[in-house]
Amino acid sequence: MNESDAMNPARREALALGRDMLVGGAAACWAGSPSARAASPRRDAPVMRKLTLRVNGAAQALELDTRTTLLDALREHLHLTGTKKGCDHGQCGACTVIAGGRRINACLSLAVMHDGDEVTTIEGLGKPGHLHPMQAAFVRHDAYQCGYCTPGQICSSVAMLEELRHGIPSHAAADVAAAPAWTPDELRERMSGNICRCGAYSNIIEAITEVAGAQP
Amino acid sequence: MKFDTPATKNPIDRLAVVGHPVDRIDGPLKTTGTARYAYEHHDAVARPAYGYVLGAGIAKGSIHSMDLAAAKAAPGVLAIVTADNAGPLGKGDKNTATLLGGPTIEHYHQAIALVVAETFEQARWAARRIRVDYGPVDGTFDLARAKESASKPASGKPDTAVGDFGNAFAAAPVQLDATYTTPDQSHAMMEPHASTALWDGDTLVIWTSNQMVAWGVADVAKTLGIPKEKVHLMSPFIGGGFGGKLFVRADAVLAALGARAAKRPVKVALPRPLMFNNTTHRPATIQRIRIGATREGRITAIAHESWSGDLPGGKPETAVDQTRLLYAGANRMTAMRLAVLDLAEANAMRAPGEAPGMMALEIAIDEMAEKLGIDPVQFRIANDTQVDPEHPERPFSKRRLVDCLAIGAEKFGWKARNPHPAGTRDGRWLVGFGVAAAFRNNLVTRSGARVRLGKDGVVTVETDMTDIGTGSYTIIAQTAAEMMGVPLHRVVVRLGDSDYPVSSGSGGQWGGNSSTAGVYAACTKLREAVATKLGLPPDADFADGRVRAGSRDVAVADAARNGELVAEDHMEYGDLDKRYQQSTFGAHFVEVRVDAATGETRVKRMLAVCAAGRILNPKTARSQVIGAMTMGVGAALSEHLVVDRYAGFFVNHDLAGYEVPVHADIPHLDVVFLDETDPMSSPMKAKGVAELGICGVAAAIANAIHHATGVRVRDYPVTLDKLIDRLPLLAREEES
Numbered sequence: 012m013n014e015s016d017a018m019n020p021a022r023r024e025a026l027a028l029g030r031d032m033l034v035g036g037a038a039a040c041w042a043g044s045p046s047a048r049a050a051s052p053r054r055d056a057p058v059m060r061k062l063t064l065r066v067n068g069a070a071q072a073l074e075l076d077t078r079t080t081l082l083d084a085l086r087e088h089l090h091l092t093g094t095k096k097g098c099d100h101g102q103c104g105a106c107t108v109i110a111g112g113r114r115i116n117a118c119l120s121l122a123v124m125h126d127g128d129e130v131t132t133i134e135g136l137g138k139p140g141h142l143h144p145m146q147a148a149f150v151r152h153d154a155y156q157c158g159y160c161t162p163g164q165i166c167s168s169v170a171m172l173e174e175l176r177h178g179i180p181s182h183a184a185a186d187v188a189a190a191p192a193w194t195p196d197e198l199r200e201r202m203s204g205n206i207c208r209c210g211a212y213s214n215i216i217e218a219i220t221e222v223a224g225a226q227p
Numbered sequence: 228m229k230f231d232t233p234a235t236k237n238p239i240d241r242l243a244v245v246g247h248p249v250d251r252i253d254g255p256l257k258t259t260g261t262a263r264y265a266y267e268h269h270d271a272v273a274r275p276a277y278g279y280v281l282g283a284g285i286a287k288g289s290i291h292s293m294d295l296a297a298a299k300a301a302p303g304v305l306a307i308v309t310a311d312n313a314g315p316l317g318k319g320d321k322n323t324a325t326l327l328g329g330p331t332i333e334h335y336h337q338a339i340a341l342v343v344a345e346t347f348e349q350a351r352w353a354a355r356r357i358r359v360d361y362g363p364v365d366g367t368f369d370l371a372r373a374k375e376s377a378s379k380p381a382s383g384k385p386d387t388a389v390g391d392f393g394n395a396f397a398a399a400p401v402q403l404d405a406t407y408t409t410p411d412q413s414h415a416m417m418e419p420h421a422s423t424a425l426w427d428g429d430t431l432v433i434w435t436s437n438q439m440v441a442w443g444v445a446d447v448a449k450t451l452g453i454p455k456e457k458v459h460l461m462s463p464f465i466g467g468g469f470g471g472k473l474f475v476r477a478d479a480v481l482a483a484l485g486a487r488a489a490k491r492p493v494k495v496a497l498p499r500p501l502m503f504n505n506t507t508h509r510p511a512t513i514q515r516i517r518i519g520a521t522r523e524g525r526i527t528a529i530a531h532e533s534w535s536g537d538l539p540g541g542k543p544e545t546a547v548d549q550t551r552l553l554y555a556g557a558n559r560m561t562a563m564r565l566a567v568l569d570l571a572e573a574n575a576m577r578a579p580g581e582a583p584g585m586m587a588l589e590i591a592i593d594e595m596a597e598k599l600g601i602d603p604v605q606f607r608i609a610n611d612t613q614v615d616p617e618h619p620e621r622p623f624s625k626r627r628l629v630d631c632l633a634i635g636a637e638k639f640g641w642k643a644r645n646p647h648p649a650g651t652r653d654g655r656w657l658v659g660f661g662v663a664a665a666f667r668n669n670l671v672t673r674s675g676a677r678v679r680l681g682k683d684g685v686v687t688v689e690t691d692m693t694d695i696g697t698g699s700y701t702i703i704a705q706t707a708a709e710m711m712g713v714p715l716h717r718v719v720v721r722l723g724d725s726d727y728p729v730s731s732g733s734g735g736q737w738g739g740n741s742s743t744a745g746v747y748a749a750c751t752k753l754r755e756a757v758a759t760k761l762g763l764p765p766d767a768d769f770a771d772g773r774v775r776a777g778s779r780d781v782a783v784a785d786a787a788r789n790g791e792l793v794a795e796d797h798m799e800y801g802d803l804d805k806r807y808q809q810s811t812f813g814a815h816f817v818e819v820r821v822d823a824a825t826g827e828t829r830v831k832r833m834l835a836v837c838a839a840g841r842i843l844n845p846k847t848a849r850s851q852v853i854g855a856m857t858m859g860v861g862a863a864l865s866e867h868l869v870v871d872r873y874a875g876f877f878v879n880h881d882l883a884g885y886e887v888p889v890h891a892d893i894p895h896l897d898v899v900f901l902d903e904t905d906p907m908s909s910p911m912k913a914k915g916v917a918e919l920g921i922c923g924v925a926a927a928i929a930n931a932i933h934h935a936t937g938v939r940v941r942d943y944p945v946t947l948d949k950l951i952d953r954l955p956l957l958a959r960e961e962e963s
């Protein structure tokens with residue numbers, strides 16, 4: 012969220028409401044606890060907001076329940092299902108998209124926080140027949156198995172290489188002030204927010220290394 | 228087609244397409260996000276409603292009452308399904324607990340309601356408005372405490388014995404008697420269990436993430452009380468399964484019931500925090516292993532006993548199975564006992580039986596080698612057997628364990644291993660090498676396919692086989708291309724649809740060999756049809772898009788010029804798997820570094836050498852093995868469903884609490900496949916490899932940690948708290 016977002020009271024309110032709802036959702040598996048209380052229609056009524064996302068270069072006008080995550084806006088409202096939901100809790104990275112040039116977990120971000128934002132999803136990187144170099148490298152290196160973490164891995168790695176280029180430090184660097192080294196350990200550290208339960212990690216790092224080497 | 232005599236030379240042996248490391252044919256779909264998984268069929272289902280599952284908040288007992296009023300009144304709610312209003316439901320043959328609980332609750336987070344609403348947010352909000360009044364009762368959740376009450380399981384072979392283990396063990400000059408534990412583990416596949424369901428008249432159309440289409444159809448039908456013919460089930464892409472999607476789960480049944488109640492298509496995905504207690508898991512085990520050997524290192528007595536738990540009516544984890552086959556020894560016994568536990572249903576996870584069994588056995592072998600003062604690679608080689616030790620008249624079809632160990636040792640640089648544990652230091656790191664054998668039985672299963680030769684010469688394969696990341700699409704295409712003599716890009720593969728012939732499905736590492744053997748059978752029939760159509764003899768040669776016999780040389784597409792040719796067949800099996808023991812073998816080599824101060828373990832390098840019959844595609848097969856090795860790292864170092872022994876559930880039920888390996892945990896992984904064919908397995912001469920890859924990995928790591936630190940940990944996972952108070956003194960470095 013940038014500064015102007017923080018200054019926008021309407022958006023702050025939406026955020027607070029959204030956060031409350033999300034917590035409620037996560038706790039639903041505990042339902043039946045005394046915290047469940049009678050419905051109050053006023054509180055239950057969805058709060059709707061209009062917003063525009065610029066997704067893969069195209070403007071998308073939406074009117075959404077403010078509780079809608081960026082992930083569900085993409086998947087359920089724009090039918091861009093390439094972005095995956097693995098946990099809905101910021102724990103797996105399957106939902107990684109590039110918003111405003113930075114990789115984010117789309118499940119941890121409400122759609123209304125991105126009004127006017129430029130969002131790139133896996134569909135925006137390439138298509139069958141016209142693959143992005145990272146997508147092509149993933150195919151060549153068999154850097155996936157079931158394919159469910161794959162769009163997140165690819166979006167994450169494309170944005171991650173930009174972070175490296177901009178000298179953003181990581182935990183793996185011995186000296187955070189120095190320019191980061193393009194080593195496999197550095198890549199592994201930076202990709203560790205993207206879980207692959209199929210265990211394609213060894214191949215994923217090789218695919219990324221190949222692309223990184225081709226465009227230093 | 229029946230496979231009842233060993234395979235001889237056949238069209239697959241040409242290896243023009245099969246055996247090559249071709250890229251996956253579904254790669255462009257998966258890497259661009261265009262492969263559609265079960266929750267993503269917007270093209271076919273215009274306006275689905277959303278179902279949100281409510282899980283039980285107690286582990287055992289009953290529901291006294293459920294107050295749905297507030298939830299029903301919540302905005303957007305279309306229907307609420309509970310056991311009260313769902314009508315009579317059956318239980319699937321493959322399910323232990325019912326998928327919709329109430330009034331009886333069998334385990335924590337058993338589904339008790341589905342709220343269907345216009346949007347996901349509304350369904351989730353309304354689910355939270357349901358008030359449940361429970362009547363909890365005490366349950367049993369602790370395997371260690373339930374162990375004494377465990378009994379002989381009804382199925383399988385709970386007890387085996389050959390020779391006189393008791394006396395032979397007592398007489399053995401060198402003995403090991405040790406107990407190991409493995410924890411409950413979760414599949415934690417990346418795609419949650421998910422389904423989209425709609426009713427077309429009285430037919431249920433359902434997309435669901437399921438490894439076994441035909442089992443799924445049968446159990447959905449049985450649960451809902453409708454004929455199998457009225458279920459159209461599709462599972463074209465599956466975001467990982469590892470055994471966790473072998474069976475119909477609550478998402479499928481509730482989506483069907485929700486769609487019926489709401490009169491709308493409904494989609495349901497299990498929320499991640501629900502998956503761990505709602506679905507199946509690999510159960511914890513307690514394993515006692517006794518080995519007796521001569522001073523020269525020949526095993527004379529070996530015993531493996533295992534205890535596990537499950538809900539009433541459940542099955543044991545068959546952790547002793549490999550011990551009946553892996554090493555020689557005249558006197559042997561195994562035993563399995565099953566306790567009743569009220570945790571979620573225990574069931575198959577990648578290499579059920581062998582994965583946890585090898586975690587224990589291969590530490591025991593390492594311990595025994597150490598007692599004997601014999602190198603652990605040599606100890607394993609010395610106790611190899613080429614016949615089933617319980618039935619010496621029954622040979623292995625192929626068994627190259629010794630080659631795997633020897634070649635692996637050579638490639639890994641095993642010679643450099645310091646024979647003394649805790650003897651190698653590199654700065655702050657204690658360095659250790661570890662080895663373990665890999666072993667997993669090869670299963671063959673009936674599998675069918677339909678093959679079409681189109682007017683355009685394109686070969687289309689249809690089978691209800693699934694691709695759970697294993698590469699089925701690709702190896703099936705390779706098989707059809709080889710059989711019909713056409714290039715790979717002239718083959719289309721359609722999978723995961725109950726309209727197609729029933730296949731082996733994906734499980735037990737039987738899918739690769741069995742499903743391609745089914746395609747082989749169907750293609751054999753199609754070749755005959757093509758030859759007949761072209762007036763060529765049945766033994767005509769198919770290659771380069773041509774059919775040749777004698778002086779005739781015709782394009783294969785010519786046979787379909789006046790209309791598509793279709794052939795359907797299945798492969799079934801005689802008794803070759805009874806006459807010959809069919810298993811897959813391997814060896815895992817690991818180097819670890821353990822932080823001398825904190826006990827943190829890092830895996831430095833890993834090598835797997837596998838002998839698993841013909842490798843149909845070395846690229847996708849290697850991926851299966853590295854994936855299994857990665858899961859083995861998790862089993863060794865971090866994966867542990869922690870049981871709340873009072874409330875009765877797995878506490879760490881999300882991906883933050885249940886720690887699977889991430890990028891930073893996994894180095895470059897090396898895999899070597901031995902050049903091998905097994906003519907006893909099928910005409911493909913292939914066997915499975917996806918589960919072999921995990922068997923032994925965790926033990927190799929535990930053995931490497933012991934080698935690094937001198938600390939023997941017998942309770943998985945090997946976390947730093949189990950090492951830290953026994954690490955070699957830091958001071959030693961300064962002293963020396």
Ligand code: FES
Nearest residue numbers: 097099101104118
């Ligand atoms: S779905 Fe967003 S991090 Fe898992």
Ligand code: FES
Nearest residue numbers: 156160207208209
């Ligand atoms: S490819 Fe299946 S989780 Fe990564």
